Amino acid sequence: MSTHTPNQITLTKPDDMHLHVRNGEALKSVINHTARQFARAIIMPNLAPPITQVQQAQAYQQEILDALDDDKGFTALMTLYLTDNTSPRTIQQAKESGTIHALKLYPAGATTNSDAGVSNIKNIYATLESMQETGIPLLIHGEVTDPDIDIFDREKIFIDRVLEPLIKDFPELKIVLEHITTRDAVSFIQESPAHIVATITAHHLLINRNAIFRGGIHPHHYCLPVLKRESHRKALVKAATSGNPKFFLGTDSAPHAQHAKESACGCAGMYTAFNAMELYSEVFDNAGALDKLEDFASTFGATFYGLPKNQQQIRLSKQTWTVPEYLPYGSNMIVPFRAGQNCRWQLLHNHDS
Numbered sequence: 445m446s447t448h449t450p451n452q453i454t455l456t457k458p459d460d461m462h463l464h465v466r467n468g469e470a471l472k473s474v475i476n477h478t479a480r481q482f483a484r485a486i487i488m489p490n491l492a493p494p495i496t497q498v499q500q501a502q503a504y505q506q507e508i509l510d511a512l513d514d515d516k517g518f519t520a521l522m523t524l525y526l527t528d529n530t531s532p533r534t535i536q537q538a539k540e541s542g543t544i545h546a547l548k549l550y551p552a553g554a555t556t557n558s559d560a561g562v563s564n565i566k567n568i569y570a571t572l573e574s575m576q577e578t579g580i581p582l583l584i585h586g587e588v589t590d591p592d593i594d595i596f597d598r599e600k601i602f603i604d605r606v607l608e609p610l611i612k613d614f615p616e617l618k619i620v621l622e623h624i625t626t627r628d629a630v631s632f633i634q635e636s637p638a639h640i641v642a643t644i645t646a647h648h649l650l651i652n653r654n655a656i657f658r659g660g661i662h663p664h665h666y667c668l669p670v671l672k673r674e675s676h677r678k679a680l681v682k683a684a685t686s687g688n689p690k691f692f693l694g695t696d697s698a699p700h701a702q703h704a705k706e707s708a709c710g711c712a713g714m715y716t717a718f719n720a721m722e723l724y725s726e727v728f729d730n731a732g733a734l735d736k737l738e739d740f741a742s743t744f745g746a747t748f749y750g751l752p753k754n755q756q757q758i759r760l761s762k763q764t765w766t767v768p769e770y771l772p773y774g775s776n777m778i779v780p781f782r783a784g785q786n787c788r789w790q791l792l793h794n795h796d797s
């Protein structure tokens with residue numbers, strides 16, 4: 445149980461159920477930010493080339509472990525990237541490995557490093573059948589990619605055209621609709637069976653699409669799925685703070701070097717790993733729902749993935765601090781979410797329960 449006063453909250457160390465940490469020097473720059481905030485994270489497989497095989501995921505897991513500053517007790521929960529060629533045999537190997545906790549579906553062309561993604565969901569039906577049998581979850585980037593569909597409608601159209609038929613064809617398949625951004629997705633998840641759930645990012649809870657355009661173009665507020673209008677943000681806050689176990693924390697923190705964001709064709713992604721729990725605390729505090737934060741951040745995701753409760757705890761205090769303008773990112777810099785601005789909550793330290 446979390447304890448909280450108006451100015452302090454202590455909770456079970458949370459899990460980030462959707463995280464990009466890259467590899468190489470970039471990984472070394474970001475992973476310790478996450479390990480300070482979270483006990484475990486579901487690691488996205490969209491590297492170049494993507495992580496499609498169990499052995500690759502195991503090597504990547506070792507690289508993550510090696511990049512940790514010290515033994516913070518952090519666990520990287522690995523995933524595989526689905527392609528048109530992922531076979532049912534790979535699903536069996538994933539299940540037997542104990543390392544792989546889910547498979548990620550990127551519709552080809554939907555986002556960063558998704559070119560090798562699935563071009564037509566029907567191409568992987570035998571593989572999905574095998575996933576349904578083994579009980580391994582399918583994680584979905586839920587956006588259609590047709591150029592004639594407006595970018596702000598991609599999630600809703602995906603639900604109507606792809607997700608609904610998929611659920612009819614695989615009624616027992618465990619599904620996470622990742623980083624939901626619309627009231628339509630909230631309603632869809634609420635009305636679906638218990639094994640169909642969603643993650644919600646801090647940035648989609650905190651800002652709406654005006655943030656991309658306020659007084660000029662703001663590349664650090666560009667991510668995918670793109671931010672939506674205020675009424676959608678409000679629906680997400682309501683869902684996240686409602687205490688419904690179908691909605692849980694996944695930051696989708698997606699680091700890109702400053703120059704790759706501040707470019708004529710800027711990359712999609714916001715870097716929230718540095719101050720993630722501070723950001724979520726602010727959302728829950730603003731909603732008068734700090735008592736619901738621990739379940740959203742530390743319980744519901746773990747329960748869905750069949751993981752034990754973490755033993756460590758974290759403590760957050762209501763005290764204002766200023767987020768740095770830049771952080772090192774390999775030989776480059778990265779601009780964290782809220783750079784140069786204040787956070788109203790601060791992560792104090794980890795301590796054992």
Ligand code: DOR
Pocket residue numbers: 464490555556585666667668669698699712713714
């Ligand atoms: O904004 C995003 N960035 N959305 C994604 O789906 C991928 C991610 C990335 O890997 O950069």
Ligand code: ZN
Pocket residue numbers: 462463464488696698
């Ligand atoms: Zn992502």
